[in-house]
Amino acid sequence: MVPTLYLFDRWDERVGVLPTLGSMTHTEEVGGEDTVELDCLAAPEKGDRLVWHDPEDGRWREHEVVRTDEPLEGACHVYAESSLCELLRDYVVEEQLVGRTAVQAMAAVLARTRWSSGDVAVGDAKRSALLYHTNALAALRRVASVWGGELLCELDVEGGRVARRRASLLPRVGGWHGARFSYGRNLAGCTRTVLEGEVFTALYGWGKGLPIEDAEGNPTGGYTRRLSFESVNGSVKWVGDDAARERWGRWDAARRERVHSFGQVVFPECEDPAELLALTRAALAESSRPRVSYECDVAMVDGGVGVGLGDDVAVIDASRSPEWRLTARCVRRVRTFGDGATRAHVTLGSVERATWERSAEILTRVVAVEETASKASDTVASLEDLSGKEF
DSSP, rough: OOOEEEEEEETEEEEEEOOSSSSSEEEETSSSSSEEEESSSSSSOOTOEEEEOOTTOOOEEEEEEEEOOSSSOOOEEEEEEGGGGGGSSSSEEEEEEEEEEEEHHHHHHHSSSSOOOEEEOOOOEEEEEEEEEEEEHHHHHHHHHHOOEEEEEEEEEEETTTEEEEEEEOOOOOOOOEEEEEOOTTTOSEEEEEEEEEOOSSSEEEOOOOEOTTTTTTTTEEEEOOOOOOOTTTTTTTEOOHEEEEEHHOOTTTSSEEOOOEEEEEETTOHHHHHHHHHHHHHHHSSSSOOOOOOOGGGGGBBBSSSOOTTEEEEEEESSSSSSEEEEEEEEEEEEOOOOEEEEEEEEEOOOHHHHHHHHHHHHHHHHEEEOOOHOOOHHHHHHHHHEEEE
């Protein structure tokens, strides 16, 4: 059945219950989309809130109406996003997080919002990040990226309304519950996608840029080569997977030996060689085989357990020879609540970097290049001014 949708206005005042026509679709991704779509006769206002109790995991969920399609005749189509989207309207001018724990970083970002920190369980490692001219949601995601972990929105409902909104940072969402999925040549209604992207059987790992010091050991303000882990890896700056090399490597020039396919990974906030080595090995495990995703209905998953967002699923791909045996994660789930039944469609694979994260990284690089170019042009201009003068 379609869950009861309690309708509140933008001021958190109870309006009533929003009756739906037909079904309601809830789409959620790990670190990404969390939306609901439905049809109704009476169009809610932009900014109204839909609060509903999830019948599968028992959580309260809140979505903000961001778009309505209202034809002159017929039903209104409503598109609503997770209430975390309201953090797009909380602005961060500048926040210098230097040597902070994840608990401190989360508290600093949420201090300017009406949200509070929930469970922050990613360890006590101290890291640094500069949050500059951005919104609170982007800042929150930046914290999750730097300190590691995944955001989870949690609500406390008391007295028929949302009493508290909390943002938690967990090591990961979901877990292993024994679900299994078998992919074969004759399986209908399922799509396998071998994703683009290089397969690397060995990786160089780089950490934070090391500061340049003068003869007396004082930092000059500049940076030179990046940190490597050779001091804890037998003087070798890369790690490799020999089994992956045999399967996914390439011939040397003489076609006598299979050699590694090299790539690199950069962790700009990492300052410890041992931690850098561990992070690079974890990245190698992900990049040393093709990335594959499977899309299927939950009814095709065995094990007698439901599949929630973030859960691990054992996959046996018998269409390959030798067959592939791997563990895939439920990174996207689309549930359609209808009359008498709920249909769930899942995507099993690896978590993709969100568009906002790629864009932020590119923007950071562009700004750095522009600043460097600006300083260089100022220096050239100064030299040109001096070139015609006598001393």
